[in-house]
Amino acid sequence: MSAVARTTSSRAASTAPRARAIARSTRCVVARAATELCHVDARVIVFSCHSYEKTTLEAALPDSTFISARLQLDTVPLARDHDAVCVFVDDDVGTDVVDALADAGVKLILLRCAGFDNVDVDRANARGVTVCRVPAYDPLSIAEHAVGMMLSLNRRLGPSRDRLRVGNYTLDGLVGQSLKGKTIGIVGTGKIGRAVAKICKNGFQMEVLGYDLFDKEAFCGEFCSSIEDVLARSDFVSVHVPLTDGTRGMFNAESLAKMKTGAMLINTSRGALVDARACIDALYSGQLGALAMDVYEKEKELFFRDFSALDIRSRMLVWDENIAILSNLPQVLITPHSAFLTHEALAEIASTTAENLRAYCAAEPLANRVSSTPPRR
Numbered sequence: 001m002s003a004v005a006r007t008t009s010s011r012a013a014s015t016a017p018r019a020r021a022i023a024r025s026t027r028c029v030v031a032r033a034a035t036e037l038c039h040v041d042a043r044v045i046v047f048s049c050h051s052y053e054k055t056t057l058e059a060a061l062p063d064s065t066f067i068s069a070r071l072q073l074d075t076v077p078l079a080r081d082h083d084a085v086c087v088f089v090d091d092d093v094g095t096d097v098v099d100a101l102a103d104a105g106v107k108l109i110l111l112r113c114a115g116f117d118n119v120d121v122d123r124a125n126a127r128g129v130t131v132c133r134v135p136a137y138d139p140l141s142i143a144e145h146a147v148g149m150m151l152s153l154n155r156r157l158g159p160s161r162d163r164l165r166v167g168n169y170t171l172d173g174l175v176g177q178s179l180k181g182k183t184i185g186i187v188g189t190g191k192i193g194r195a196v197a198k199i200c201k202n203g204f205q206m207e208v209l210g211y212d213l214f215d216k217e218a219f220c221g222e223f224c225s226s227i228e229d230v231l232a233r234s235d236f237v238s239v240h241v242p243l244t245d246g247t248r249g250m251f252n253a254e255s256l257a258k259m260k261t262g263a264m265l266i267n268t269s270r271g272a273l274v275d276a277r278a279c280i281d282a283l284y285s286g287q288l289g290a291l292a293m294d295v296y297e298k299e300k301e302l303f304f305r306d307f308s309a310l311d312i313r314s315r316m317l318v319w320d321e322n323i324a325i326l327s328n329l330p331q332v333l334i335t336p337h338s339a340f341l342t343h344e345a346l347a348e349i350a351s352t353t354a355e356n357l358r359a360y361c362a363a364e365p366l367a368n369r370v371s372s373t374p375p376r377r
C-alpha cells in the first residue's frame with residue numbers, strides 16, 4: 001500500500017451547545033491525527049457504522065466506505081475491493097467470515113473495540129489477515145456508566161420517573177440505601193475495574209474488594225484470593241473480566257447463589273458472562289436484589305437496532321423472552337451497550353484505529369495487534 005496524502009473533512013454534529021463544543025474539540029484531535037498519521041492508500045470499509053460515530057470516523061479514516069450493515073457471512077461481498085474491514089463488538093468475524101474475507105482479498109481487520117471475543121484470531125493469522133484492536137478507550141467512561149447504573153438502581157430513579165410521568169408523587173417502595181460503608185466487589189481488576197473501585201472508595205467511602213485471576217498488582221481495596229469470598233461479602237458486584245471460554249457463564253445459578261442475599265449485580269463487560277435466565281430466577285426469589293446490565297448474551301440479534309415500528313408478526317420473529325422479562329422488572333436496569341458512549345471514548349477509538357491502520361501500512365511493529373484467540377482461562 002503506497003503512501004498518498006489525504007485531507008480530512010469535518011461536519012457539524014450533535015445537539016446541545018456543550019455536546020457541540022466537545023464534539024468540535026474531539027473532532028479536531030481526530031482530524032489532526034488523521035492528517036498527520038493516516039496518509040495511507042488502504043481501502044477501508046467500515047461496517048456497523050452508526051450516526052453517533054460517523055463524523056468522528058470519517059475524519060479519522062478519510063475516503064473509507066461507511067455502511068450501517070453488520071459484518072456477517074452474507075455481507076462479506078461488500079468488502080470486496082477493500083484491503084481492510086473496520087468492525088465493532090457485534091460484528092461476526094468468526095471462522096467462516098474470516099475465510100470469506102481472506103478469499104475476498106482483505107488483509108486487515110480493524111476492531112473499534114477492546115474485546116475480540118467475536119473474532120477467530122487464530123484463523124485470521126492462519127489466513128494471513130492481521131487483527132488490530134483498540135485496547136483502551138477512556139476506561140473512566142465505562143466505569144462512570146457502571147457506577148451510574150448502580151446509583152440509579154439503588155435509589156430507584158427509573159421507577160421514580162415512571163411514577164412522576166403519571167402523576168404519582170408517593171414514596172412507598174422507593175427506599176434505597178446509603179453507600180457509605182457498603183461493600184462493592186470488583187471482579188476483574190483491570191483498567192475499568194480499578195476505575196470503578198477508585199470512584200466507589202474515594203467518592204462514596206465504600207469498602208472495596210477485588211478479585212482477578214492474573215492481575216495481582218496494588219489495588220485501592222482488599223484483594224481476595226477467591227471469587228467466592230468476593231461474592232459472599234459484597235453488597236454490589238461489578239463485573240469487568242473479558243469474555244473467554246473460561247469466563248463464559250461465570251455468573252450462573254451456582255455463583256448467584258453464593259452472592260449475599262439481595263445484593264446487586266452490575267455487568268458492563270460482556271453479556272455472555274452472565275446467564276440471563278439464572279438471573280431472572282434469582283431476581284424472582286430475591287436472592288439477587290437488583291441487576292444492571294449494559295450488555296446481554298443475545299445482544300447481537302437486538303442491540304443497535306430499532307424494532308419498534310415492526311408489525312406484530314415480524315416483531316414476534318425477533319422477540320427475546322428473557323430481555324422482555326428483564327426489561328419489565330422494576331429492579332432491573334438495561335442499557336444497550338452504551339457504557340463507552342462518550343465523545344472522549346469515540347475520539348480515542350477513532351484515533352487509535354487510524355494509528356493502527358497507519359502503522360500497518362507503514363509496516364511498523366503493531367502495538368495493538370491481537371495475536372491469538374483468547375485462551376481458555
Ligand code: NAD
Nearest residue numbers: 115188189190191192212213214215241242268269339340
Ligand atoms: P483489562 O484487560 O484492563 O482488565 C480485565 C481484567 O480481567 C484483567 O486484569 C484480567 O487479568 C482479568 N481477568 C481475565 N480473566 C479473568 C478470570 N477468569 N477471572 C478473573 N479475572 C480475570 O480490560 P478492561 O479495559 O478493564 O475491560 C474489561 C472488559 O470490559 C473488556 O474485556 C470488555 O469486554 C468490556 N468493555 C465493555 C465496554 C462497554 O461499552 N460496555 C467498553 C469497553 C470494554
